[in-house]
Amino acid sequence: MHHFIDRRANPKGKSLGNRQRFLRRARENIKKMVDKSVRDKSVTGADQGDGERVTIPAKGIKEPFFASSSKGGFRQHVLPGNKDFVVGDTIPRPKGGAGGSGKKGSEDGEGEDGFSFTLTRDEYLEILFEGLELPDLVKKNTVETETVGTRRAGLTTAGTPNNLNLVRTMRNSLGRRIALQRPSSAALKALQDELENLESIEDESEDHSARIVELKEKLAIMDRRRKLVGYIDPIDLRYDTTVPEKIRNSRAVVFCLMDVSGSMQEREKDLAKRFFMLLHLFLERAYEHTEIVFIRHTHQAQEVDEETFFYARETGGTIVSTALTKMREIIDERYPTDEWNIYGAQASDGENFGNDSVKCKDLLFDTLIPVCQYYAYVEIVGENDEKLLSDREEGADLWQNLREVDQSFPQFEMRRVAEPGHIYPIFRDLFTANKKERAS
Amino acid sequence: MSKLLFDGPEWTFELLSKAHDAIEEIAIEDLGLDVYPNQIEIISSEQMLDAYSAVGMPLMYQHWSYGKRFARDEALYRTGRQGLAYEIVINSNPCISYNMEENTMAMQTLVMAHAAFGHNHFFKNNYLFQQWTDAAGIHDYLAFAKNFVANCEERYGVDAVEEILDAAHALQSQGVFRYGRPPRPSKEELQAMQRQREGYESQQSVLELWADNMGTRNDPSAAEDGELSARRGKMNLPQENILYFLEKHSPVLKSWQRELLRIVRYIAQYMYPQKQTKVMNEGCATFTHYYIINRLLEKGLISEGSYMEMMHSHTNVVLQPEYDDPRYGGLNPYALGFAMMQDIRRICEDPTDEDREWFPDIAGNPDWKSVMRDAWANYRDESFILQFLSPRLMRKFKLFMLSDDAKQPNLVVSNIHNRQGYRNIRSALAQSYDLAYLEPDIQVDDADLSGDRELKLTHAVRNGINLDPENRDEVLKHIRRLWGYEVSLTARDSESGARISHATTAA
Numbered sequence: 036m037h038h039f040i041d042r043r044a045n046p047k048g049k050s051l052g053n054r055q056r057f058l059r060r061a062r063e064n065i066k067k068m069v070d071k072s073v074r075d076k077s078v079t080g081a082d083q084g085d086g087e088r089v090t091i092p093a094k095g096i097k098e099p100f101f102a103s104s105s106k107g108g109f110r111q112h113v114l115p116g117n118k119d120f121v122v123g124d125t126i127p128r129p130k131g132g133a134g135g136s137g138k139k140g141s142e143d144g145e146g147e148d149g150f151s152f153t154l155t156r157d158e159y160l161e162i163l164f165e166g167l168e169l170p171d172l173v174k175k176n177t178v179e180t181e182t183v184g185t186r187r188a189g190l191t192t193a194g195t196p197n198n199l200n201l202v203r204t205m206r207n208s209l210g211r212r213i214a215l216q217r218p219s220s221a222a223l224k225a226l227q228d229e230l231e232n233l234e235s236i237e238d239e240s241e242d243h244s245a246r247i248v249e250l251k252e253k254l255a256i257m258d259r260r261r262k263l264v265g266y267i268d269p270i271d272l273r274y275d276t277t278v279p280e281k282i283r284n285s286r287a288v289v290f291c292l293m294d295v296s297g298s299m300q301e302r303e304k305d306l307a308k309r310f311f312m313l314l315h316l317f318l319e320r321a322y323e324h325t326e327i328v329f330i331r332h333t334h335q336a337q338e339v340d341e342e343t344f345f346y347a348r349e350t351g352g353t354i355v356s357t358a359l360t361k362m363r364e365i366i367d368e369r370y371p372t373d374e375w376n377i378y379g380a381q382a383s384d385g386e387n388f389g390n391d392s393v394k395c396k397d398l399l400f401d402t403l404i405p406v407c408q409y410y411a412y413v414e415i416v417g418e419n420d421e422k423l424l425s426d427r428e429e430g431a432d433l434w435q436n437l438r439e440v441d442q443s444f445p446q447f448e449m450r451r452v453a454e455p456g457h458i459y460p461i462f463r464d465l466f467t468a469n470k471k472e473r474a475s
Numbered sequence: 476m477s478k479l480l481f482d483g484p485e486w487t488f489e490l491l492s493k494a495h496d497a498i499e500e501i502a503i504e505d506l507g508l509d510v511y512p513n514q515i516e517i518i519s520s521e522q523m524l525d526a527y528s529a530v531g532m533p534l535m536y537q538h539w540s541y542g543k544r545f546a547r548d549e550a551l552y553r554t555g556r557q558g559l560a561y562e563i564v565i566n567s568n569p570c571i572s573y574n575m576e577e578n579t580m581a582m583q584t585l586v587m588a589h590a591a592f593g594h595n596h597f598f599k600n601n602y603l604f605q606q607w608t609d610a611a612g613i614h615d616y617l618a619f620a621k622n623f624v625a626n627c628e629e630r631y632g633v634d635a636v637e638e639i640l641d642a643a644h645a646l647q648s649q650g651v652f653r654y655g656r657p658p659r660p661s662k663e664e665l666q667a668m669q670r671q672r673e674g675y676e677s678q679q680s681v682l683e684l685w686a687d688n689m690g691t692r693n694d695p696s697a698a699e700d701g702e703l704s705a706r707r708g709k710m711n712l713p714q715e716n717i718l719y720f721l722e723k724h725s726p727v728l729k730s731w732q733r734e735l736l737r738i739v740r741y742i743a744q745y746m747y748p749q750k751q752t753k754v755m756n757e758g759c760a761t762f763t764h765y766y767i768i769n770r771l772l773e774k775g776l777i778s779e780g781s782y783m784e785m786m787h788s789h790t791n792v793v794l795q796p797e798y799d800d801p802r803y804g805g806l807n808p809y810a811l812g813f814a815m816m817q818d819i820r821r822i823c824e825d826p827t828d829e830d831r832e833w834f835p836d837i838a839g840n841p842d843w844k845s846v847m848r849d850a851w852a853n854y855r856d857e858s859f860i861l862q863f864l865s866p867r868l869m870r871k872f873k874l875f876m877l878s879d880d881a882k883q884p885n886l887v888v889s890n891i892h893n894r895q896g897y898r899n900i901r902s903a904l905a906q907s908y909d910l911a912y913l914e915p916d917i918q919v920d921d922a923d924l925s926g927d928r929e930l931k932l933t934h935a936v937r938n939g940i941n942l943d944p945e946n947r948d949e950v951l952k953h954i955r956r957l958w959g960y961e962v963s964l965t966a967r968d969s970e971s972g973a974r975i976s977h978a979t980t981a982a
Binding site: 037038039040041042043045049050052053054055056057058059060061088096097098099100101102103104105106107108109110111112113114115116117118120121122123124125126127128150151152153 | 488491492495499512513514515516517518519522524525528529537538539540541542543545546547549550553573576591633637641644645646647648649795796797798799800803806872873874875876877878879880881884885886887888889890891892895896900903904906907913914915917934936938939940941942943944945946947949950953
């Protein structure tokens, strides 16, 4: 006796609950590795792919058991493949186990130092951005950009015909007809047929005419019942209904502004992209739709695609304000401020032309910062520039001017970075929940 | 007209059914196998990964360690560093086996012969499984366990349940009865157990009803000398089943927590025969599929091509790399088991003088099939090797023995496959499959519930092989959690009784 069962259609992910328990358990370890991975990650393709491979130390997720020590004592091993040993031969003890069999690896490979597995993209991002949120002031602004939509809200007994819910109406009607014993069409038809039949027969007998009378009476009753108990009654009617609802406008646009003048080398661009990438990933999680606008500038600014943004080479002088002007133009053209959450991220090495920095300050003050939820300026300094890294007071023209903006607007932040390892901590710092509140 | 069961790699349910019937005919009529009804389930690779992670069981309670296993297996599989098993088979009635949809028809045929007949017969007939496992009841029990754990999580929180399960898992290998089955609960006790499970909120442990009825069974002289003996007698000490002891005697566990220990213990016990019969179980299944596919070919039911495909897979499975091969990872249970069973057949059919000397009972026995069935039924790995490993096979595998004495600077080749070495190698190899010998011998020695309540464990150290201290200390912490008071573990040399070390959870 046997039978086959096709289980392939059964849901997968039977072990999802176990997986969640495992991630929860190993969260601390995983978090460290995720942070590290984003720090070390190469720039290209970093925000693509379906998952993230992490290796966490086995410590902390160990399952201990009473195990025999691999050292000491007396043991005997039987091995296959003797070629020329004779009894009494000695062989030096191999390091870390005798002949490959002295050390008995535990069943689930816990002897290993690390434990590798793949996080899904969602799991990865969730852990990556754990504890981060948009600063409070931004959330307030977000709430303001609500629009009104509708949501289905069950059934009502009154409404317009175009909202009639046929299924529920007919169900009510059927129930009522059964309960009130409305004669069915079939029963009616049967009587009518019988009557017609009898009437068509020439028969003068009493039985015959009595039956006809009886049938006529029955038919009359039935007719009356059918009129009394309607097929559809107003009380059967049900209408779909909707209620108005506020829908949060969940669109965001990120402006990435990068200085690509001669002084910005691959290293500087790489650092900039890391920052933009994190910002994009982060906002992507917070909003349904995130768009990115890439603006690069030398002594003139242009909007470009991602490829050009990071890889095209162009040299020239530096006029930072051109990028800011460009950003303002694009906002006016395509991103009405009452519909879009606007974010700015600017990366530069801090060199600027002449007195353009003052112009930048004014532009930010007057037209840009007021419409931005958040604006971060990241200055990329030399790897060994301890002085600039440690002292906020120090800095060139642009830095000094932007500091004035920083002091006036809570949604403006500025930081300095010199190496990839700096990016993520600074990013966390910028977006840690309630940062501004704590500071004030 | 072609008699072939199938042609081409694609399988369908009709083809599977046809192949199953052809295999069954050979298995039952020809080999004389006796199997549970088969339930063969076709699953996808994802589902196979799921099944892996839940220790191969169709139903399992939830725990992070299964998630961890899943995460690792999945990573290994996705990166191509580890293939998936072709099948998983469960010791149950009906016997459930999982076949993967990715398999070709030839592989499905091989897998059915292997799992649905080989393993199935072994589960049904081997004495260990017969005595220790309840093939008909396991699904219901697992369903109960899964629900019970889920309900506990709901009532007491995932953390509270995890704490107990973690601790219980750490003691899994100390959660089995190795030598004697505990007394079966009486009907009244079973009813009490049922009531308790239903109302496990109740704090009072009904388990105590039968907790102590193992009493002085092992030790009739217990009451003779004083309080200590009386106590030890009452708690049935020494006790090697630590989980059982904690379940019955822990002063701090709530009844739902005791039930969790019981679940872990029950499943560990159910798995224990599988751990003791890896070589035999795989050997039986491999021998069976090998015999069946050869018969299928002889009968003209499969094509040469299909046969080659099956043989290719068979050869991979029974590959035994030599000790100096980088692929070497110990003796392959498939290779050893299969070779020994082929050898038994040879000894019956074509014995040499040496065989007659070593195996007078079976050499030349005309009915090798019944010899084989008898071996499958009545041995476990250790006794099977001790009984049936022939000198000829030792020569074929070129077995040799290394002695590793920590006091000596070098390893010594103590025996090779020659006349002097056969018996030593055979008994050493047999011993290396004896779980009672392999797993550390740890027993609950004493616990004075009316005194300091310290739980005293003893580890009988054999051959100077101590416990790995890091693991030991972690497990002791787990035991402390379950016991509620201090726990100590004293290691004593099993022969001299000399104290080697003492570890305790006291700070």
